[in-house]
Amino acid sequence: MARIEMQGLVKTFGTDTVVDGINLTVDEGEFIVLLGPSGCGKTSTLRMVAGLEEISGGELRFDGQLMNSEPADRRSVGMVFQNYALYPHMSVRGNLSFGLQSQRSRGSRRRAKAEVNRRVMEMAELLELEHVIDHRPKELSGGQRQRVALGRALIRQPQVFLLDEPLSNLDANLRDRMRMELSKLHDRIAITTIYVTHDQSEALTLADRLVVMHEGKIRQVGKPSDVYESPADTFVAGFIGSPGMNLWQRPWTTDELGELSLGESIQLPRSMVDVLSRSGRDVTVGVRPEHLHLVNGGESDAATVWCRVDMVEHLGSHLLVHASLATDPDSSVLAHVATNVSLQRGESIILGARAEHVNIFDTTTGQRTELMTEVARA
Ligand SMILES: Nc1ncnc2c1ncn2[C@@H]1O[C@H](COP(=O)(O)OP(=O)(O)OP(=O)(O)O)[C@@H](O)[C@H]1O
Numbered sequence: 001m002a003r004i005e006m007q008g009l010v011k012t013f014g015t016d017t018v019v020d021g022i023n024l025t026v027d028e029g030e031f032i033v034l035l036g037p038s039g040c041g042k043t044s045t046l047r048m049v050a051g052l053e054e055i056s057g058g059e060l061r062f063d064g065q066l067m068n069s070e071p072a073d074r075r076s077v078g079m080v081f082q083n084y085a086l087y088p089h090m091s092v093r094g095n096l097s098f099g100l101q102s103q104r105s106r107g108s109r110r111r112a113k114a115e116v117n118r119r120v121m122e123m124a125e126l127l128e129l130e131h132v133i134d135h136r137p138k139e140l141s142g143g144q145r146q147r148v149a150l151g152r153a154l155i156r157q158p159q160v161f162l163l164d165e166p167l168s169n170l171d172a173n174l175r176d177r178m179r180m181e182l183s184k185l186h187d188r189i190a191i192t193t194i195y196v197t198h199d200q201s202e203a204l205t206l207a208d209r210l211v212v213m214h215e216g217k218i219r220q221v222g223k224p225s226d227v228y229e230s231p232a233d234t235f236v237a238g239f240i241g242s243p244g245m246n247l248w249q250r251p252w253t254t255d256e257l258g259e260l261s262l263g264e265s266i267q268l269p270r271s272m273v274d275v276l277s278r279s280g281r282d283v284t285v286g287v288r289p290e291h292l293h294l295v296n297g298g299e300s301d302a303a304t305v306w307c308r309v310d311m312v313e314h315l316g317s318h319l320l321v322h323a324s325l326a327t328d329p330d331s332s333v334l335a336h337v338a339t340n341v342s343l344q345r346g347e348s349i350i351l352g353a354r355a356e357h358v359n360i361f362d363t364t365t366g367q368r369t370e371l372m373t374e375v376a377r378a
């Protein structure tokens, strides 16, 4: 198991910089997930680590050793791609052993063969493929094919395991199952892993640490729960979550009661006034849809939002309410509401959020501020 260090890693194609100075250390045995919108440089980063793409700038180290000019086959990397292309004419056994047979074998040929056989059966057992060991890919289910692809990469006992959207070809149910299987597999073999996805539930369940990328740069690195609860900036806030965080960027005023109101549709507690005035910053207020609830009066919420219902989506476990701020029909408010509530288009509603669920960002820089923490302390 290797520790991977990326220092100022850069990838350029012609005049385009697609990976723009990535600094990241992946600890031995750690499971890192790279998440970000299409084209942000996830695959390019992975391919540089694998040695499939030349590194344009910066340094890549495995266990302290510089890897920049080491060829792919000397990096001890196992890689699984989105279209995991198994050899169609070979059985599961053949696919698994293919990589091993090309490795130089020590000792007699018979011993080498016995050794290959042992490792194939071990891998088949680990991935629960023993009963289909003599089947060809076309006789396998999608999940079984996926496991053969994982096995083929793992059987050479790589130091580093790289996966690029390995589950995106599977249907939703199978993907959920494979996600859990991958997680269990990692618990058992604890290999240093970088996993690329744009599926949020995959990212949040699998990652020891999550890396959110945007336009070739890292925006935030952290435990999934930290990234979810305390996004570093408005990009991460809007990107993480399904749907992402509501972000309201409005001029704020104080009313005659001394309460702070943003564009007259959002009210924050009086204690915010002092803190905001002192900070002198333009702020963007962020609350996740799942942290907004219908207010029936009498509740003391940190943030109160007046809005009008535009549309209601039934999502099985909850309703997703699409609304706009009462004073601005072009604004957007998304809220999760229990399915037993009936809401009509055009209806006026009031939503509330607790203090710990209100995020304040600096509008100019987009960065998260700790103004709410200051209010809580005051
Ligand atoms: N061989 C190449 N030549 C030129 N540009 C490339 C090449 N490979 C990738 N790019 C560009 O680099 C950028 C990053 O691509 P990359 O494949 O790393 O994105 P990604 O984050 O993996 O996206 P996706 O989620 O769509 O897979 C894109 O704008 C892409 O067009």
Ligand SMILES: [Mg+2]
Pocket (backbone or CB within 6 Å): 042, 043, 044
């Ligand atoms: Mg990609």
